[in-house]
Amino acid sequence: MTSTEPVSLPAALSSFSALWSPRILTTVNDYDVRVAKVEGEHVWHVHDRTDEFFLVLDGELHIALRESESGGERTVVLPKGSAFTVPRGIEHKPYAPVRTEILVIEPSGTLSVGDRHDDVPGHVDVTTGHVLSS
Amino acid sequence: MTSTEPVSLPAALSSFSALWSPRILTTVNDYDVRVAKVEGEHVWHVHDRTDEFFLVLDGELHIALRESESGGERTVVLPKGSAFTVPRGIEHKPYAPVRTEILVIEPSGTLSVGDRHDDVPGHVDVTTGHVLSS
Numbered sequence: 001m002t003s004t005e006p007v008s009l010p011a012a013l014s015s016f017s018a019l020w021s022p023r024i025l026t027t028v029n030d031y032d033v034r035v036a037k038v039e040g041e042h043v044w045h046v047h048d049r050t051d052e053f054f055l056v057l058d059g060e061l062h063i064a065l066r067e068s069e070s071g072g073e074r075t076v077v078l079p080k081g082s083a084f085t086v087p088r089g090i091e092h093k094p095y096a097p098v099r100t101e102i103l104v105i106e107p108s109g110t111l112s113v114g115d116r117h118d119d120v121p122g123h124v125d126v127t128t129g130h131v132l133s134s
Numbered sequence: 135m136t137s138t139e140p141v142s143l144p145a146a147l148s149s150f151s152a153l154w155s156p157r158i159l160t161t162v163n164d165y166d167v168r169v170a171k172v173e174g175e176h177v178w179h180v181h182d183r184t185d186e187f188f189l190v191l192d193g194e195l196h197i198a199l200r201e202s203e204s205g206g207e208r209t210v211v212l213p214k215g216s217a218f219t220v221p222r223g224i225e226h227k228p229y230a231p232v233r234t235e236i237l238v239i240e241p242s243g244t245l246s247v248g249d250r251h252d253d254v255p256g257h258v259d260v261t262t263g264h265v266l267s268s
Contacts, residue, residue, distance in 0.1 A: 005210065005218075006210050006211070006212045006216040006217065006218040007216065007217050007218070008213075008215060008216050009189075009215045009216065009217060010215050025217055026187065026217055026218070026219045027185070027219065028165075028184075028185045028186070028187040028219055028239055028240070029184055029185050029222075029241070031162075031165065031239075033187060033217065033219075033239070050162075050163055051161070051162045051163050052162070053160065053162040053167060055143075055237075076139065076140050077140070078140045079142075081142060081143045081144050082140040082141065082142050082143065083140065083141050083143060083159055083160055083167065084139075084140040084141070084160070085160045085161065085162055085167075088163075103189075105162055105165070105167070105239060106162070107163070
């Protein structure tokens with residue numbers, strides 16, 4: 001999966017248009033570096049066994065979190081150039097108020113809707129990441 | 135190590151000035167997401183047991199590679215917005231012709247000069263990454 005040549009993020013992002021449908025940019029050991037275009041709401045879901053890293057390349061990402069300690073919900077807002085790690089076991093729902101581009105790092109094979117999730121709306125791709133076509 | 139709030143990359147990068155001295159932005163399971171400012175030459179080194187991911191946030195990074203198959207050297211050039219994974223076991227030497235900002239992903243504890251390296255010049259920090267002071 002790992003390319004022997006550098007990959008341009010702008011070129012990678014211009015190679016597809018589907019929303020909430022991550023592409024695998026490269027791999028690092030048994031981790032994927034994925035990019036995705038997003039807008040609107042994802043779905044409440046949880047990864048039981050892995051953290052999930054988000055970096056906002058453009059736009060703005062909101063991540064709603066259900067953290068057990070507090071019992072309530074809070075939302076972290078990531079403007080362009082911000083990063084956040086959702087800890088394993090924390091229910092979360094990404095949301096983008098505008099067209100947004102993100103980079104995500106998680107173990108290869110991690111499903112976009114986690115191990116448990118609410119009903120998946122039709123606009124959300126259930127995937128472990130697609131190969132980036134050159 | 136993982137913050138419960140988003141981290142701004144520009145703010146993180148403005149919080150230090152040392153070159154070739156990575157800061158740990160956040161962690162993802164047992165991996166670090168590090169940022170560094172670089173300029174000039176690093177040192178030939180190799181990570182025997184891990185790949186190493188580079189993303190150029192600003193500037194331009196060159197990575198010289200000694201790939202066993204070819205027996206020779208080649209250099210990959212990463213302009214701003216480009217990414218590359220150096221495979222484990224490949225000797226490499228980063229070089230930046232201008233002041234450059236990079237994001238690196240590798241397992242926590244990975245040493246900046248790898249498991250084997252040439253003599254380390256004084257301007258290269260031998261570190262597993264510094265805590266980002268807020």
